[in-house]
Amino acid sequence: MSSELRENELTTLKVIAETLNQSNDLHAMLSVVLDRLLEITGLSAGWIFLSESKGEYVCSADSGLPPALAIEEKKPMREGVCWCIEKFWSGRLTSAVNIMECKRLEDSITLKRGDTKGITHHATVPLKAGEETFGLLNVAAPGKTKFTEEELALLSSVAFQIGTAIKRMKLYEAQQHRAEEFARLDVASRELKKLNDIETFPEQAAHKIKDIFGFTFAELYIKTTGVLTDSPQLIPEVAEEHISSILTEAEKRKEVIFTEDAHRKVAAIPLLSGEETAGFLLAGMDRSCKIPGEIFSALAGHLTLAMENAKLHKMRQEISVMEERNRLARDLHDSVTQTLFSLSLTAKGAKNIYKHEQGIKETFEDLQQMAQTALTEMRSLILQLKPPGLEDGVITALKKYGSNLGMQVHAHVEGVAPIPEKVEEALWRIGQEALNNTCKHGDTSDVFADLKLTKENVRLIVKDNGRGFNSEKTYRSAGLTGMIERAEELQGTVKINSGPGRGTEIIADFPVNGGI
Secondary structure: OOOHHHHHHHHHHHHHHHOOOOOHHHHHHHHHHHHHHHHHHOEEEEEEEEEOOOOEEEEEEOOOOOHHHHHHHHHHHHOOOOHHHHHHHHOOOOOOEEEEOHHHHHHHHHHHHHHHHHHOEEEEEEEOOOOOEEEEEEOOOOOOOOOOOHHHHHHHHHHHHHHHHHHHHHHHHHHHHHHHHHHHHHHHHHHHOOOOOOHEEEHHHHHHHHHOOOOOOOEEEEEOOOOEEEOOOOOOOEEEEEEEHHHHHHHHOOOOOOEEEEOOEEEEEEEEEOOOEEEEEEEEEEOOOOOHHHHHHHHHHHHHHHHHHHHHHHHHHHHHHHHHHHHHHHHHHHHHHHHHHHHHHHHHHHHOOOOHHHOOOHHHHHHHHHHHHHHHHHHHHHHHOOOOHHHHHHHHHHHHHHHHOOOOEEEEEEOOOOOHHHHHHHHHHHHHHHHHHHHHOOOOOOEEEEEEEEEOEEEEEEEEEOOOHHHHOOOOHHHHHHHHHHHHHOOOOEEEEEEEOOOOEEEEEEEOOOOO
């Protein structure tokens, strides 16, 4: 190689290197580099194809295209497959190729698309950096059907510089994208911390995550005692059996599982609490979405923590309610109950003083009876605020409550299974109302309470052999309506069987996981 050629080559490489370092915008950089390359080498046309995967390519930069290739907003450069692209995809194009007939130009001549400016061939050089390939550099000139070894060596050096710059820019873009995703993760974390209602947590959390990350859909599944409780949203575009399949795989592998089709991909993200899976986030996104896996893992951690915080918030609220009930029960016992008791004693004493005055005596007897009745009802209210023995089970609590009402509760329990707190409280309140009704209207002191437990269901039957009533007419009284509404809140049912002279039977059924 002559010193003049060597000097020209070094000048070209120096100019190209300076150009490559002036921008972090890939497409703008490629256009400028291509213009400078043609200017320095004296070639008239060039174009760069970038291809990240087989079957897909884009003409990222071009310069000096003949009219036949520039027609219709460069349509011939955007559509179809040519020989150089096919060889690149097949792995046969690994170094600079001296001369290659251009299929795009041949098609343009055949279809009479316009003037080719005498260009029929081009040199093709793969853009590489180490083992990575990014696309092709094509250059041409009118009537040029051969490139010298020196020219190909120069084009290879330029292509290597371009490939290295592309890799640098892609790494920069990846870091920028990663920083943006972590910024979204920070926003999501702060928003999730605001969600304190565990009942609405799945729906609200899924909605916020969908908006923040730009997912096509997001669905949060909470796993409760082996059962998945989804948020109120629906995903009609994803088949139920497909959802079940990927959730099962995500739980088995304890990691994010991706599945995709021609239009989108779906991520199933397990929410891990220790070694257990507390739930799943199901997120849909475009196939082009490139959220790093570490973002999904971190998001799952934030979701699990926010969900646990929402559960603890609810527990704190329930404890506060219970503490307030206990305080109110103590206050009622220390004030109103003692006052009623004193009133009853005073009335009894006054009755003895005026026992020979029939009218006054009867008045004090009535007063004593009313005070005693009010005292009994107040004690009943205190027991409702602070149920005795509920910590030992609902049947034990009902027996003690019945005893305080002067009733005998004959209890029977069948089966062993944990009862969720909400269901147990509902059973207690329904049983209370049933005992109260028997005490006030049943004209009997014997009540039968049966509790049957299975893994799926819990049933409480409270039955008496008292006077009974016409359940068709009394079915919507306040007390009975309250029983029904309390059960419906937890997806349960209450059935009331009664009739004059036939006693009364209350049957309460709850699914163990209903509404929990």
